[in-house]
Amino acid sequence: MLNINELKFDEKGLIPAIVVDAKTKQVLTLAYMNKESLQISMEKGLTCFFSRSRQQLWLKGETSGNYQHIVSITADCDKDALTVMVEPDGPACHLGTTSCFENPVFQSDDLHEFSLQSLMKLIEGRKTEKKEGSYTTYLFEKGIDKILKKVGEECTEVIIGAKGNDKKETIYEIADLTYHVMVLMIEMGISLEDIHNELASRHVIDHKVKQEKMTK
Numbered sequence: 001m002l003n004i005n006e007l008k009f010d011e012k013g014l015i016p017a018i019v020v021d022a023k024t025k026q027v028l029t030l031a032y033m034n035k036e037s038l039q040i041s042m043e044k045g046l047t048c049f050f051s052r053s054r055q056q057l058w059l060k061g062e063t064s065g066n067y068q069h070i071v072s073i074t075a076d077c078d079k080d081a082l083t084v085m086v087e088p089d090g091p092a093c094h095l096g097t098t099s100c101f102e103n104p105v106f107q108s109d110d111l112h113e114f115s116l117q118s119l120m121k122l123i124e125g126r127k128t129e130k131k132e133g134s135y136t137t138y139l140f141e142k143g144i145d146k147i148l149k150k151v152g153e154e155c156t157e158v159i160i161g162a163k164g165n166d167k168k169e170t171i172y173e174i175a176d177l178t179y180h181v182m183v184l185m186i187e188m189g190i191s192l193e194d195i196h197n198e199l200a201s202r203h204v205i206d207h208k209v210k211q212e213k214m215t216k
Contacts, residue, residue: 004035008080014050015082019092022071022085023196024117028092029100031060033082038073045070047084066090116182116192123179124186139183147187150180 009015014032021028031049033041037057040048044059047068051058061067068086075082093100126136139147154177161170185191 002075002079004038006079007038007075007082008078009034010080014052015080017047017049017073017082017084019047019068019084019086022087023193024115026099027101028068028086028088028098038082041070041084042073047086060092061089064090066092068092119179120182120186120192123182127186136183139180140187144184144187147180147184151177151184154180 007015013034015034015038017031017033019028019031020026031047032052033048034050037048037050040057040059047060047070049058049060050056067089068084069089071085071087073082073084091098093102123136126134127140130137130141139150154173157173158170158177161173185195
């Protein structure tokens with residue numbers, strides 16, 4: 001672990017802090033910290049910044065309630081910038097948006113950003129705003145039994161691909177299975193956050209079990 005004194009603050013005693021949602025990996029905001037605000041952040045486990053406009057410390061969420069619970073803080077290779085992974089209680093931007101970065105400047109015609117969150121939104125949209133000819137809409141119209149049947153079929157396809165030691169085919173079938181499971185999640189009102197939290201709780205339990213074994 002780096003000591004705060006090893007970090008390189010600028011001539012004004014500040015270091016940029018890029019705040020990222022630990023779950024979605026979305027960049028939430030760019031703020032600045034000085035040694036005092038960084039120390040407070042580490043002690044409280046909440047982001048505390050230095051406001052350049054007000055020239056004072058600023059504990060995020062103190063007035064809005066939108067606290068940012070710190071998961072980790074990492075310095076870059078030059079030790080003059082920080083990435084702060086957080087679990088936010090609410091919007092990061094003072095305008096009420098999840099992220100401060102909401103204004104597109106450029107979008108490639110050939111490359112497209114993809115995330116499980118965006119896919120979930122697309123699938124959900126096919127349920128709430130039915131699109132003619134959409135396979136996803138077709139699944140929702142057929143209901144839970146049809147969706148479960150497809151999940152079962154895709155599970156079998158994954159097994160067949162893996163049993164044949166066909167990596168490419170297995171990847172293809174896992175992608176199919178993932179998609180159909182996400183359709184099932186939307187149908188049942190299950191979010192990616194629900195799954196994330198369940199897996200996170202198991203990780204903590206597993207960690208504790210390992211510790212107990214090591215102490216025996």
